[in-house]
Amino acid sequence: MLYIHSTQLRLAGHFNRDEIALTGGFARSAFLAIVISMAACASATAADIKTTEVYLRLKKSIDAVRAIDTHDHLYPFSELPNRQPAETPRSVTLYSLWRSSYLPRTHRLSPWEANQSFDRWWETAQHDFANARATSFYRVMLPAFRDLYGVDFDNITLEQARDLNAKIQSNYKNEQWADEVITKRANIELMLVDPFWAATTLQHAYRFTVPVMRVSTWISGTHPSRFKNDLDSPYKLAQREGLPMTTFDEYLAALEASVGRAMKAGAVSFKTTTAYERDLRFDKVSREHAAVGFGKQPEQISAREQEDFENFMFWHMCELSARHDMPFQIHTGNARVQGSNPLLLMNVIEANPKTKFVLFHGGYPWIGETGAIAMRHSNVWIDSNWLPTISYSLAKRAYQEWLEAVSSDRILWGADTIYPEAIYGATETTRQCLAEALAEKVERGELLETDAARIGRQILRENALKLFPRLQTRLWRTD
Numbered sequence: 001m002l003y004i005h006s007t008q009l010r011l012a013g014h015f016n017r018d019e020i021a022l023t024g025g026f027a028r029s030a031f032l033a034i035v036i037s038m039a040a041c042a043s044a045t046a047a048d049i050k051t052t053e054v055y056l057r058l059k060k061s062i063d064a065v066r067a068i069d070t071h072d073h074l075y076p077f078s079e080l081p082n083r084q085p086a087e088t089p090r091s092v093t094l095y096s097l098w099r100s101s102y103l104p105r106t107h108r109l110s111p112w113e114a115n116q117s118f119d120r121w122w123e124t125a126q127h128d129f130a131n132a133r134a135t136s137f138y139r140v141m142l143p144a145f146r147d148l149y150g151v152d153f154d155n156i157t158l159e160q161a162r163d164l165n166a167k168i169q170s171n172y173k174n175e176q177w178a179d180e181v182i183t184k185r186a187n188i189e190l191m192l193v194d195p196f197w198a199a200t201t202l203q204h205a206y207r208f209t210v211p212v213m214r215v216s217t218w219i220s221g222t223h224p225s226r227f228k229n230d231l232d233s234p235y236k237l238a239q240r241e242g243l244p245m246t247t248f249d250e251y252l253a254a255l256e257a258s259v260g261r262a263m264k265a266g267a268v269s270f271k272t273t274t275a276y277e278r279d280l281r282f283d284k285v286s287r288e289h290a291a292v293g294f295g296k297q298p299e300q301i302s303a304r305e306q307e308d309f310e311n312f313m314f315w316h317m318c319e320l321s322a323r324h325d326m327p328f329q330i331h332t333g334n335a336r337v338q339g340s341n342p343l344l345l346m347n348v349i350e351a352n353p354k355t356k357f358v359l360f361h362g363g364y365p366w367i368g369e370t371g372a373i374a375m376r377h378s379n380v381w382i383d384s385n386w387l388p389t390i391s392y393s394l395a396k397r398a399y400q401e402w403l404e405a406v407s408s409d410r411i412l413w414g415a416d417t418i419y420p421e422a423i424y425g426a427t428e429t430t431r432q433c434l435a436e437a438l439a440e441k442v443e444r445g446e447l448l449e450t451d452a453a454r455i456g457r458q459i460l461r462e463n464a465l466k467l468f469p470r471l472q473t474r475l476w477r478t479d
Contacts, residue, residue, distance in 0.1 A: 002087060006384070008009070009151040018172035020249075026474065029244075035336060040070060040178075046254075048071075049436050049439050049440055049443065050432075050436065052439060052443065054439045054442050054443055054449060055435055055436065055439035056437045056454060057449070057453075058438055058439050058449070058452055059431065059432065059439075061453040061455075061456060061457075062431045062434060062435050062453075062456040062460065063187065063431055063454065064139075064187075065187070065457050065460040065461050066187055066188070066461060066477055067186070067187060067188045067189065067413075067427065067460045067461055067463035068188075068189060068191075068460070068461045068465060068471065069188050069192065069385075069413070069414050069415055069423075069427070070192050070329075070358075070383055070412045070413065070414040070415030070464050071192055071194060071212075071271075071329065071360065071383065071385040071386075071415070071416050072191050072192065072193055072194070072414060072415050072416060072417065072423060073193065073194055073195070073196055073197075073416065073417065073418050074178070074182075074193055074205075074206070074209060074418065074420070074423065075205075076203060076205035077175045077177075077178055077205065077206075078175075079197075080096075080172075080418070080419065081090060081096075081100060081197075081418065085136060087211055088292070090433070091169045091171060091172065092168060092169065092171075092172035092419075093112065093118075093165055093168060094118075094161065094164055094165040094168055095109075095111075095121065095125070095165075096168075096419070097141070097144075097168065097419055097421050097422065098125075098141070098396055100417075100418045100419055100422065100453070101140075101243065101417070101419075101422055102137040102140075102261040102389060102390075102417070102435040103132060103135075103137045103138055103141075103143055104337040106132070106135060106150060107127065107131065107132045107137075107138075108128055109126060109128050110124040110125040110263075112125075112199060118161075118162055118165050119158070119162065122158060122162070123160050126156075126161070129153075131448075133154065134390050136388065136389055136390055136392045136429075137389065137390075137434065139392070139429075140388070140389045140392075140422075140425045140426055140429045141153070141185045141421070141423065141425045142154070142423065143425045143428040144421040144422065144424045144425040144428075146165065147185065147424070147428065148181065148421060149164055149167055149168075150411045154349055155180060156241065158169075165406060166172070168421075173396065177420065178420045179206065179207070180207070180452065181420035181421065181423070182206075182420055182423055182424070183208055183477075184207060185424055186423060186424045187288065187427075188208060188423075188427065189208060189461075189475060189477045190208055190209075190210055190464075190471055190474055190475065190478070191206075191209050191415075191423075191467075192209075192210050192211075192212050192268065192269065192414070193209045193210065193211060193212060194212045194214055194271050195211075195212075195214065196214065196273070197231075198229070198231035198232070199216065199217050199229075199231065199232040199235055200213040200214075200217065200231055200232060200233065200234060200236070200237040200258075201231055202261075202262055202266075202267055204263040204266065205216055206250065208476070210266060210268055210471065210474055211262070211265055211266055211267045211268075212267055212268070212269050212270075212271045212329070213258070213259065213262040213267045213269070213270050213271065213326070214270075214271050214272070215270045215272050215276060215317055216271075216272045216273050216274050216277075217232050217233065217234055217270060218234050218255055218258075218313060218317070219274055219310050219313040219317065220274070220277065220306075220309075220310055220313075221233075221234050221235070221251075222294055222295070222296060222298075222301055222305075222306060223291045223295060223297050223298060223301070224236075224308050225297055225298060226298055230267065234251075234254065234255070234258070237254075238254040238258075238377060239255075240259065241258075241261070242422070243257060245303060246295075247294075248287075248290070248294040248295075251294060254318070255316075256320070257322055259324055259326070263324065263326070266470070266474070267326070268326070268327075268468040268471060269326055269327045269328070269329050269358070269468060270317060270320075270321055270326050270327070270328045270329065271329040271330075271331075272314075272317070272328070272329070272331065273331045273335070274310070274314070274330075274331070275330075275331045275332060275333075275340040276331070276335045276336065277309075277336075278310065278336070278339065278350040278429045279336065279338075279339025279340070279344060280282050280330075280332065280340055280341070280342070280344035280345050281339070281344040281347075282310070282311045282314040282315060282345070282347075282348055283311050283347070284311070284315060284351070285293060285308045285311040285313070287312060287314040289308045289312070290308055290309045290311070290312030290313065292305055292308065292309075293305035293306055293308060293309040294309065295435075296406070301305065304365065314348070315348065315352075318348060318352040318355045319346070319352070320356075321351060321352075321355045321356065322354035322355045322356075325356075327356040327357075327358050327381070327467055327468065328355055328356065328357055328358065329358040329383065330342075330345065330359060330360060330361060331358060331361065332345070332359045332360055332361060332363045332366075332370070333360075333361045333362070333363040333364040333366055333370075334361060334364050334365070334367060336459040340348070340361040341366050341369060342359050342366060342369060342370050342373055343361070343366070343369050343373070345357070345359075345373075346373065349373065349377055349380060349412050350377070351381055352379075353377075354379070355379060356379055356381065356467065357377075357379060357381070358380075358381045358382075358383050358412070358467070359373065359374070359380060359381070359382055359383065360383050360385060360386070361383070361384075361385060361386045361390070361416075362382055362383070362384050362387045362395070362398050362402075363382075363385075364387055364390055364391070365394070367394065367397070367398040367401065367402070370382055370402075371398075371401055371402045371405040371406055372477050374402070374405070374406045374410060375405045375406055377390040378410075380410070381411070381463075381467060382402055382406065382409045382410060382411050382412070383411075383412040383413070383414060384398065384399070384411065384412065384413050384414075384430070384459075385412070385413055385414025385415065386414070386416040386426075388426070388429045388430050388433045389416065389417070389426050389429065392429065392433055395430075395433050396433050396436055396437045397437075398414065399411070399433070399434055399437035399459075400437045400440065400441060401436075403437075403441070405454065408439075408455045408458050408459070409458055409462070409463050409466060410463065411458070411459050411463060412459065412463050412464055412467070413430050413434075413459055413460060415427050415430070430460075431460070434456055434459060434460070437455065438452035438453075438455060438456055
């Protein structure tokens with residue numbers, strides 16, 4: 001009798017008892033062959049997947065897709081932020097790229113002070129990355145430095161850093177740099193842009209950008225004094241458009257007019273980041289209750305009145321979304337973490353079956369919950385934008401888990417960042433992450449390679465064209 005111990009079975013990923021006994025030479029040989037085969041498969045699909053022919057073919061196929069990026073924050077070129085008065089006044093620098101990345105969310109980045117030389121800044125800043133090397137926030141930028149500038153940032157020298165900074169400054173003297181990086185190097189054909197720096201505008205400053213109507217300020221706008229920036233204020237927008245805004249009815253009418261204006265300007269969706277301000281539980285509230293808080297200054301309105309107003313407005317946005325066929329992109333996860341679980345939206349999703357809900361960031365960290373919602377509700381799409389930037393490993397698991405639970409035509413992606421280099425890094429990271437996830441499924445015999453390639457194209461491009469059909473009129477590439 002042959003005993004196969006659980007340690008052997010762990011290699012294959014399957015064991016039910018401490019020991020399994022088999023009798024007979026054929027059975028022993030067959031079982032050992034299975035164990036060895038499964039162990040080899042486990043090794044290939046985990047540590048070594050990027051060296052397999054399947055991965056290399058899928059990555060090549062995925063790289064060739066002219067992607068549709070469903071969420072980004074690309075400023076007009078002349079307005080890109082964090083231009084530092086360093087050696088060259090008002091220039092984009094290496095510091096600018098790192099300062100505008102997500103790295104400062106978790107790690108300190110030494111400031112580049114005015115009149116400070118690059119060498120002096122780098123003397124301190126080079127040590128800021130030491131404890132961030134394994135983070136996705138750090139690693140997502142590496143493809144840009146490697147592919148666009150030929151620099152291995154993990155092993156960068158002072159001379160290389162100085163040269164990299166000079167090349168960055170030089171590139172940002174040419175307005176074609178953004179187009180070169182995004183359309184040619186990152187292979188993105190269209191990009192949906194959310195102008196959070198000017199919420200009521202509909203900026204799309206490049207041939208490849210498409211505006212999104214940011215509605216967060218409409219949801220919270222009980223009084224003009226809530227807005228410090230005129231370009232965030234729906235009241236200032238109404239004033240510019242010559243619309244009255246003294247009653248709640250006029251407020252709703254101005255919103256309706258704003259939707260029409262946005263659609264005429266080419267906007268294809270609504271977008272809200274309300275999860276940064278409050279939890280995502282929106283109870284049904286009557287119009288009469290919502291009107292009670294309208295017009296009250298922040299110091300006069302009660303918390304309940306403000307909440308009632310926001311609840312009503314969120315539901316109203318869902319109705320407008322369905323009526324105008326404008327999918328509703330909603331930030332979920334990783335905002336006010338305790339209140340951004342997408343499960344909190346279930347009452348709204350169930351009550352608005354004609355609204356197309358797009359749950360951003362895969363609901364991180366609640367990727368399973370997000371998949372379960374989309375499994376049960378065909379009016380829900382999962383957008384993985386930002387997820388590979390937050391956690392590459394979790395993103396790969398999410399793609400695999402979602403594909404096991406949700407139709408492959410309801411998963412999207414986006415880079416969700418500011419600078420062209422960061423967009424390139426996030427795009428390349430997403431392509432690699434998706435190729436790994438699909439290649440592992442092919443290696444395990446869970447998916448045909450032809451289907452994996454088709455799914456990669458769906459996620460990167462076709463699903464967006466299906467969800468946002470107005471994008472068809474904006475396609476411009478012929479290569």
